[in-house]
Amino acid sequence: MEQRNAFRERIENDEVALGARASSFSPALVEIYGGLGLDFVWLDFEHTGESPWDSMLFESLTRAAEAGDIELFVRLPAPDQALIRKVLDAGVRNLLIPRIDSAAEVRRAVEATRFVYDGEPGERGIAGGRSSAYGNADDYVRREDENVCLGVMIEKTTAVSELSEILSVPELGFVFIGPGDLSVQLGHPGNRDHPEVRETIERIEAAGRDASVPVGGIAHDPEEADRKIDAGYRIIRLGGEFEAVQQVLKTRLDDLAELQGGG
Numbered sequence: 001m002e003q004r005n006a007f008r009e010r011i012e013n014d015e016v017a018l019g020a021r022a023s024s025f026s027p028a029l030v031e032i033y034g035g036l037g038l039d040f041v042w043l044d045f046e047h048t049g050e051s052p053w054d055s056m057l058f059e060s061l062t063r064a065a066e067a068g069d070i071e072l073f074v075r076l077p078a079p080d081q082a083l084i085r086k087v088l089d090a091g092v093r094n095l096l097i098p099r100i101d102s103a104a105e106v107r108r109a110v111e112a113t114r115f116v117y118d119g120e121p122g123e124r125g126i127a128g129g130r131s132s133a134y135g136n137a138d139d140y141v142r143r144e145d146e147n148v149c150l151g152v153m154i155e156k157t158t159a160v161s162e163l164s165e166i167l168s169v170p171e172l173g174f175v176f177i178g179p180g181d182l183s184v185q186l187g188h189p190g191n192r193d194h195p196e197v198r199e200t201i202e203r204i205e206a207a208g209r210d211a212s213v214p215v216g217g218i219a220h221d222p223e224e225a226d227r228k229i230d231a232g233y234r235i236i237r238l239g240g241e242f243e244a245v246q247q248v249l250k251t252r253l254d255d256l257a258e259l260q261g262g263g
């Protein structure tokens with residue numbers, strides 16, 4: 001397994017990383033996304049999917065990612081240090097932690113990804129699994145610390161209130177804005193365009209830029225993605241296979257019905 005993280009390299013070089021969700025968790029789809037030229041595959045274990053404790057699942061997906069020359073981007077259900085270590089040991093390098101409340105919680109999550117953290121021993125353990133090429137990786141500890149990337153969702157008012165402290169956590173890779181849950185937290189469920197929601201999102205965007213921490217978000221069309229990139233976003237999720245299938249097949253069915261009706 002190559003000890004390199006192209007996703008982390010892109011965002012640290014102030015480039016944009018584009019990805020899409022794979023709700024089916026299909027290794028074939030991971031390869032297809034890589035062939036399209038996407039930078040990452042979003043795998044959501046917070047709301048869907050099999051158990052994130054299944055190392056064999058992640059090993060299969062990381063092999064597909066290598067074949068497709070694309071990075072996995074895994075949203076875990078919680079900032080559990082043991083779970084973080086286990087997923088990393090299976091070969092995943094990019095993690096997203098949802099529903100963060102505090103800087104202390106973020107620090108513990110990041111600490112679990114590092115052998116050496118902030119000048120002290122971290123909370124990651126030596127393993128002989130896929131991340132270390134089954135014990136044969138060169139300079140395993142240093143290279144893993146240089147390549148693993150953990151980010152957090154800013155989607156709760158508690159996190160917004162500690163935003164500057166969160167952005168100051170050493171080795172935090174990025175923050176990802178969750179407008180849906182923010183709208184719920186702010187008392188405007190589902191109304192992402194409410195002025196208070198928009199103002200909060202803009203505050204997070206500005207804070208990320210000022211702290212030089214990459215910011216991520218979701219775009220539902222190319223125009224929205226373009227606006228977000230111009231606003232400084234460096235991680236964009238463009239869609240997923242369920243949405244793509246519905247759009248493409250619905251269009252084809254409608255076009256066929258029109259052709260048949262016109263005959």
